[in-house]
Amino acid sequence: VGTNFQQLGMRSSVLAAASGGSPSGMVLGPGTGCVAPSEAQEVPGRMGVKDGVAVIAGSALGGGFLALPLVTAPMGIMPSLVGLGMAWAFIAALCTVFAEVSAQTLKDKAAEATTESGDRALLEDEGVSVVSVAQRRLGDTAAVVCSLAFLLQMLAVVTAQVAKSGELLQSLMGLPYIGGCILILLGLFTFEMPVKLVEKTNTLLTTLMVVGFGFLVFNSFMTINVAELPELIGDLPRENWSPLLPAAGTTTWALPIFFNLLCYGQSVPLVVERMGSDRSSKIRSTILLGSMVPLILGIIWVAALLGSRLDLNGVEDPVLQLIHGPLSIALPVLLLAAGAIGTTLIASYLALGQFAADALCAATGSCSLEDNQRAKVASVMLPALTACIGPQLYLPLLSFAGAFPSVLLYGVLPPVALLMSKKASGQAPVLVGLAATAGLFLLVNLWLWLTAV
Secondary structure, eight states: OGGGGGGGGGGGHHHHHHTTOOGGGSSOOSOOOSOOSOTTSOOTTSOOHHHHHHHHHHHHOSGGGGGHHHHHTTTOHHHHHHHHHHHHHHHHHHHHHHHHHHHHHHHHHHHHHHHOGGGHHHHHHHOOOHHHHHHHHHOHHHHHHHHHHHHHHHHHHHHHHHHHHHHHHHHHHOOOHHHHHHGGGGGGHHHHSOHHHHHHHHHHHHHHHHHHHHHHHHHHHHTOOGGGHHHHHHTSOOOOOGGGSOOTTOSOOHHHHHHHHHOOGGGHHHHHHHHOTTOHHHHHHHHHHHHHHHHHHHHHHHHHHHTSOOOOOSSSOHHHHHHTSOHHHHHHHHHHHHHHHHHHHHHHHHHHHHHHHHHHHHHHSOOOHHHHHHHHHHHHHHHHHHHTTOGGGHHHHHHHHHHTHHHIIIIIHHHHHHHTSGGGGGGHHHHHHHHHHHHHHHHHHHHHHHHHO
16 A cells, blocks of 8 residues: 555646646655755755645545535535635644654654664665554554555545546436446556556646636636626525534535545655655645645635526536536536546556555465456446446545545544654643544544434
């Protein structure tokens, strides 16, 4: 699992280039070492703050953003902004803790490498991940639980994106939903094509996402007449705070969806490893700055949508209304959707395929090329076939990912793992509070899902 996180940098290359960073620094491998001079010194080959910000932002931006209109349309602007802000602050606090415990894990491995010279290369190349943190701090059982949580998270995310793709193709081309869903079997492209071609395709999709979002926001605000602002404000959807509160029998509570949309925990170990475990203040700044990018884009997306004159009171997904609207709106939305879904699927397929191959090898005790191919085909087929149940799976799957695996991996684990460290004594009250809040959030979500069954 630890080797999969390097793939998350692929879709950040455009963001890094736009911010002045180096796109070539986005696809990164492990083995960077852990011991370095003082934090003030820049070491050649280390990730800079700009590149780190791009990785954090890029790992949060994706196909899940297409759910924002569907979730926020019934809420109105202010409840939507409050919900997004709450999720952002909670994730930022948790991922700061995750960065600290990841840095400690890297330092521990560096210390072991100096005393076990024969395994030095292996220890350095292994890198750090949420699973290695769980194994070292909480034991093998916790590592297995985290591995299963990671698998469920990837399956939920991929299946949700396939479902949304099928729905969009059905709406645009008039295909039966199942036909549109099966077309996503072209995801085998991710495994069968040369790596360079996959990377270039991912960069193109990222460009489409950024360009589409930019044109969408520009065109939306260009249609606003200053003289009509008072009328426009008066026509905004009424505020509805109830979606922010848990209600028995629902599986689409807004907060887990916001948590999933803004979560970037999977990229934190990579950023810590590439920036250096001794640069704690710069890592914290990188996390905060990077996490603000999806938050700001989400706020703009919500404001542009809810400030439009679309009738959002129906049951139809607002995105489907947008793609059938004026060309100046429909085209940017299609570019945004294609880029967001495509980048999410490529990164998730790579991670899921490698995880499936590793799991199969571990289970059978052997690793043939045929077994590897079967695992990767299964990682494409299973989500596609599951998504054929219907587009109604999209929102519940995103909610599931945000309610359970994401909260377990990046909410409960980091503070508990840091509490197990002898260096965390002074932070114990804060860590206990974060762990308790994440645990309560997990239990509330469990109650909601059980009452909905």
